[in-house]
Structure formats: structure tokens, C-alpha cells
Amino acid sequence: MATSTSEYIHKVDKSKIPTCNILGVDIAAIDMEWLLDYLINNIHDLSGDYICVSNVHTTVTAYEDDEYRKVQNGGIMAIPDGGPLSSVGQKRGFKNMKRTTGPSLMGEIFKISVTKRYRHYFYGSTDETLEKLYDILTETYPGIQIAGMYSPPFRPMTEEEDKEIVERINETKPDFVWVGLGAPKQEKWMAAHQGCVNGLMIGVGAGFDYYAGNIERAPEWMQKSNLEWVYRLLQDPIRLFGRYWHTNTKFIWNAVVKGK
Template structure:
């Protein structure tokens, strides 16, 4: 469907990041971004050439959605597995104190960011939260944009977690590619998960690629049309037609 989904698994990705992110010096991935891709973002990319270019313009687009890795298996990538944004966050948070990683969180509300900081400091002793920023619910002015770029760059962070939701977070990362030092990763609802605002699906639902159903039950009015349209189109285009 036009999106270059990385045929990877979590073990490969963690080894890759460990090799290329070096806190003691300017790391290889600074200024780039990772898209956390699922059925919704893939269908949106299929329907919007500009957004597809954003998905393909970063370091990689990883398979957050279970159907993406399922299609990967069907196409011969047997080691490919679902690599979710929240799982990636947790894996990196666990080793952050040991590795000396520095984090910046961009997105959500001030209240959620406060809860997120408290939860992370409690759950991951020694983690370094270098900064947080809750942007206004409107486009940034040029002055505001320069301010946040300078602020992040002055803090010399390794990971900039972007929690704006798709497609807004991916567009933000593409627009700031090469301007912000550190690796940007768009994690959607990841902030809310780690702040305790919403719960993730039980492990058995995650393993059966049913986390989307759990989220739909939690927020049916917002997600019903998205899932109905995206899932139907993905099945037809990627599985039936093999795009």
C-alpha cells in the first residue's frame, strides 16, 4: 500500500538503537524520526500521498499494528513481529538509567505530563526526564517553534517522545527532521498509558492482535468509524489484493 514497514522485531530494534545511540557523544540517529505504524496510518498513507511521504521519510516505520506483521509473515518475513510504541517505550525506559539516556516528552496536556513524570520516576528509578512540553491546541507560531527547538537542543536529549496522535505527530517529526537533535519517536497514546489515564489490553488480547478491539470498547464514539473504514480497506488492499 506504499508504506515501507520495517520487517523487524523488538529484539532487533533494541539492538539497533543500542548500537547507534551514544549518550556520551553526538549519536548517529540525531535529528531523525521513527513512525509507529498501524492499520490506520497505513490506510491514511494509501489515501494521502503527502502523509505517505512522511511515513517513508524517517529512519523507519515499525509495525505497531498486529495485522502489519501478519502480512509480513505472509510475504516471507518470518522473524517480523509486532513492535508497539508502548512496548518500545518500556524497553527503553528500563535501561535508561544504566545507559544514561535523556528523555524529552512533547505533547498531551500539562496534567498528563505531570502524572507521566511521577509514574516514570517511580517505576524506573534513575531515569532522566530532561524536559516536557505541552503544546497549544493550534499550530505553533514561528516564534514558539523556534523556542521549542532551541529548548530541546539545549537539553542534549537522546529520545524525544512525541505524543500528538496520528497523523499530527508524524507531520511534526517530518517538519522538524534535521532541526531537533535527538531521535524523535511518535507514540500516540503512549503518554496516556504510562500516565495511567488509560489501560492497555490484557496480554492475551495483545497476542491475538485484538488490542484495537479493547481500545474500541474504551472509546467507541471516537474510534468506531476509524476502525471500520481502516480495517475494511486494509483487508481489501493489503490482504485480498496483495498491495
């Protein structure tokens, strides 16, 4: 099976990545420009590693779960997808720390993929969404190299099935392996396959649905005002209200008020 995060030796020096510890999670104190430059310069050495796209929900979950916190901290970095994370970081002295969302990162990478000859693999979601995603990406970014796509079953995979899909991914020689399983499942999957999957794994949650056209992103003014969560809540109130109430109140109390 896969190498655990405690055994994995990163091929790049993590100490060179500025971080702000929020509720025990080392959130990268970066902006999109820094992140893109870092990925472009280190993409080959990042093969086998993973990036967590972190928000209030994942950070509070990690605060309450030791094992998940190890997963969040075990990759090459955890980027601040949630606006409140970058806001807390700035208040703690990391003035250059800005929100770097998963969907925005995907878009920036897609834009340069043809000239950089990046190959992409998409792991997660449904066959229907992957088909839509393929059509839209190939139309929007002519010449983009989609190495492969796979929608895993909604049940635990056998060891043999898991080994087979890892071999299938590696045969396509991807640079980026986008993982859309939702948190915390996608982070746990990446950690379990660290050092086994060839390519940089990035857990992007709803990123597949955004680019497939299943759901719309909030207007840019809401994104810049850290209000995208409100837009998401209005789109899916039944599923998200309980989560937001639980995690947002805990985040405000522990990270903002108590300064953890």
C-alpha cells in the first residue's frame, strides 16, 4: 500500500515555505503569485507529494482530530483556500498572505498548461461530471493535455482495485493529479498515496463541479470580501448550514478570540 506521511521524505525543503500555524495546522502564508512561481519551478520534484486546499471547515476538523491534523501538515503545504485563514494570518504579521482557492489555482494552472506541456489527471466525482469537465476544458483551453480521468466507486476500494488505479494513473505520467473527493476524504486519500502516485496531488473539493458547470462560483466581489461561503450556503443550505454553524463559531472562538 502507500507510504504514510510520517515516513515520506519530501524532495524539496519545506522550511522554505512560509507558514502561519492556525489551530495546529501550518497554513502556507503565501499568495497566488508566490504559489504559481513555486509550482512552476518545482513541479518535477513535487511528484508524489500533495497539497491540501484548506478552509475553516478543514482547519477546525484538524484541530479536533489528531490524525487529520497530521494529514493536513503531512503534505508539501496547506494553502489558504478560506478567506478567514488569510485574514487571521495577516493579523498575525503575515502581510503577504492572501486567499488562494482551489478553483482559482486550477484556472491559473490550466492557462499555462499548453505552453508548459503539463499533463493532468482527474480523480473523483462522477462519470457524468468528468465527461462535462473534459468537454469544457478542451474547448476552453485548446491543446490542454488531459492524461486521464477516473470516478472511483462510492464504497471502500479493495487493495487490488487501489493498486490497479494507482498503476493506471502512473502510466499516464501526469504532472498534476487533481483530487475531487471532498474533505476530509480527499486529503486522507492523498496522504495514503503519498510517494506512490506519480504527479503532484491537489485536493480541490468542488473544483470539478465548478469547471464542469454544475455549480457557479460567487461573484468576484464576494470572493474578495471573504463572502463566498455565503454564496455556497445559499446554493446548498440543507447540507452546509450545520457545517458552517459548527465550524465557523468554533473557528471564531478559538482562532480569532483565543488566538490559537
